[in-house]
Amino acid sequence: MNRQTLLDRIATAEPWDVVIIGGGATGLGIAVDAAARGHKTLLVEAYDFAKGTSSRATKLVHGGVRYLAQGNVSLVYEALHERGRLQANAPHLVKVLPHVVPAYQWYDMPFYGAGLLLYSILAGSLGFGMSRLISKNEALRLAPTLTQRGLLGGVVYYDGQFDDSRLAVTLMRTAMDHGATLINHLPVTGLVHQDGAIAGVTVTDRSSGQVYTINAKSVVNATGVFVDAIRSMDAPTAKPIVAPSQGIHIVVDRSFLPGDHAVMIPKTADGRVLFALPWHDCVVIGTTDTGVPNTSSEPRPLAAEIEFVLSHTEKYLSRRPQPNDIRSVFAGLRPLVKKGEGATKTLSRDHTILFAESGMMTITGGKWTTYRHMAEDAVDQLTARGVLVAKPCITKTLRLHGYSTAPDNDSMQMYGSDAAAVRELAVHNPEWAGLIHPELPYIQAEVLYAVRAELACTVEDVLARRTRALLINARASAEAAPLVAAMIAAELGHDQAWQDAQVAEYQALAAGYQIS
Numbered sequence: 001m002n003r004q005t006l007l008d009r010i011a012t013a014e015p016w017d018v019v020i021i022g023g024g025a026t027g028l029g030i031a032v033d034a035a036a037r038g039h040k041t042l043l044v045e046a047y048d049f050a051k052g053t054s055s056r057a058t059k060l061v062h063g064g065v066r067y068l069a070q071g072n073v074s075l076v077y078e079a080l081h082e083r084g085r086l087q088a089n090a091p092h093l094v095k096v097l098p099h100v101v102p103a104y105q106w107y108d109m110p111f112y113g114a115g116l117l118l119y120s121i122l123a124g125s126l127g128f129g130m131s132r133l134i135s136k137n138e139a140l141r142l143a144p145t146l147t148q149r150g151l152l153g154g155v156v157y158y159d160g161q162f163d164d165s166r167l168a169v170t171l172m173r174t175a176m177d178h179g180a181t182l183i184n185h186l187p188v189t190g191l192v193h194q195d196g197a198i199a200g201v202t203v204t205d206r207s208s209g210q211v212y213t214i215n216a217k218s219v220v221n222a223t224g225v226f227v228d229a230i231r232s233m234d235a236p237t238a239k240p241i242v243a244p245s246q247g248i249h250i251v252v253d254r255s256f257l258p259g260d261h262a263v264m265i266p267k268t269a270d271g272r273v274l275f276a277l278p279w280h281d282c283v284v285i286g287t288t289d290t291g292v293p294n295t296s297s298e299p300r301p302l303a304a305e306i307e308f309v310l311s312h313t314e315k316y317l318s319r320r321p322q323p324n325d326i327r328s329v330f331a332g333l334r335p336l337v338k339k340g341e342g343a344t345k346t347l348s349r350d351h352t353i354l355f356a357e358s359g360m361m362t363i364t365g366g367k368w369t370t371y372r373h374m375a376e377d378a379v380d381q382l383t384a385r386g387v388l389v390a391k392p393c394i395t396k397t398l399r400l401h402g403y404s405t406a407p408d409n410d411s412m413q414m415y416g417s418d419a420a421a422v423r424e425l426a427v428h429n430p431e432w433a434g435l436i437h438p439e440l441p442y443i444q445a446e447v448l449y450a451v452r453a454e455l456a457c458t459v460e461d462v463l464a465r466r467t468r469a470l471l472i473n474a475r476a477s478a479e480a481a482p483l484v485a486a487m488i489a490a491e492l493g494h495d496q497a498w499q500d501a502q503v504a505e506y507q508a509l510a511a512g513y514q515i516s
């Protein structure tokens, strides 16, 4: 997949049916939906696919137990069905993850037992398994590190787990399989209007500085917490609609939660939900919900958020992680839509779609689990406005790129049917079968594959989102940076200065994911 070939395609005189700004879950989902319906589709991403919130999730494909507690049954129903569809369409990326909910009060068992039974039933034929009550002994067998004092028993229920940035890469490739063009490191730097109506975008290539003007019949602003910046390009007087809320996770050693069950604390002392999830060879613990004044493509965890997660780990998983237990800490921003704004245009309880006077669509909110449904809504809305020719949505049963049901329990599982192509590289050159770092589960062939087939351009693209090295061991990933930079440079023809700059930039970034 050659980036220049993609760039050569974009400035065609004939307008694109849909130009999507933003390569997170929302934009990528729309690209898949629109391309699969046969529309001429372009997506441009300012940094890299899933650079924003979409690589910083808890990694759950879920109905949202929290929404059930709030009585939002229809939202949970919708998300549970999307969960089932995603597992059916991308079995190589979604696995069933049993959760233990520990009970420390006598009323927890009947309360959570009933709620989680309803949760299991709502999923209907797309269910992942029925919940059940468990004794204290079984709770400790399934989650041996649970704090024993006061433990009465618990509930086991089932949800899905996925790898968020790998799903993003998979959606990018699925959209391409259906004829769409998607390009990263290509920010929208201006909008094109004709007689007051949106008519395209201008983009600036980060590597060459070249500016392209792109004609479009419709423009979709799917930039997550950044939607207001694009909205003000469209109409300088547009009122901001997003209030970002930050959530952090810490990633610790597996010894904090051995076994294959997650732990869900439904109500912490201050009323939040806390998850501890086995993921790769570590445990991901989070999250928080902190209103923040500014948006950033690299949000930083706050000291109070880290303390919240550490103290609750100590409270529920018996011991407090020490700095050298922490492999990584990462933050993401939820694009919460301010109350009242766009309320009349809300199509689903969970996400918001607004049309500006120019006709530009803004879509934000929702969650990874419901990306497909959001995309269907978005394309249906463009169709209803007469911008797109009516064609049926086919994504409910559309198999995603790499679809494979073959059990493959090694670190190549995430590639699905592409795993053979990755392994093939290592057959040609045995050196590429070597690990990129002794403490990371990735081989050198994966770096090449990321560059050749997955549009990775930078060290960060490879270590943060094609592999998950940054999240599973930030220090080791920083140490792997020189090798990765050299491999990308050899592949793409960059010089030593490029490599040095890439290594310095990546190591500075990775330092922000470590706790000293």
Ligand SMILES: Cc1cc2nc3c(=O)[nH]c(=O)nc-3n(C[C@H](O)[C@H](O)[C@H](O)COP(=O)(O)OP(=O)(O)OC[C@H]3O[C@@H](n4cnc5c(N)ncnc54)[C@H](O)[C@@H]3O)c2cc1C
Binding pocket: 021, 022, 023, 024, 025, 026, 027, 044, 045, 046, 047, 048, 049, 050, 051, 052, 053, 054, 055, 056, 057, 058, 059, 060, 061, 062, 186, 187, 188, 189, 222, 223, 224, 225, 226, 245, 246, 247, 248, 287, 297, 331, 332, 333, 334, 364, 365, 366, 367, 368, 369, 370
């Ligand atoms: C802490 C946390 C945990 C979560 N956990 C879960 C979970 O377990 N399960 C779940 O289902 N959901 C979860 N979510 C929700 C889910 O992650 C988000 O709903 C989803 O990722 C939002 O995707 P998005 O595409 O709207 O935004 P983003 O992923 O932020 O994508 C927007 C993209 O737009 C790009 N962009 C910005 N400006 C421009 C421009 N000028 N030109 C081009 N591109 C631009 C950005 O670089 C970015 O990549 C979680 C969210 C948070 C914050």
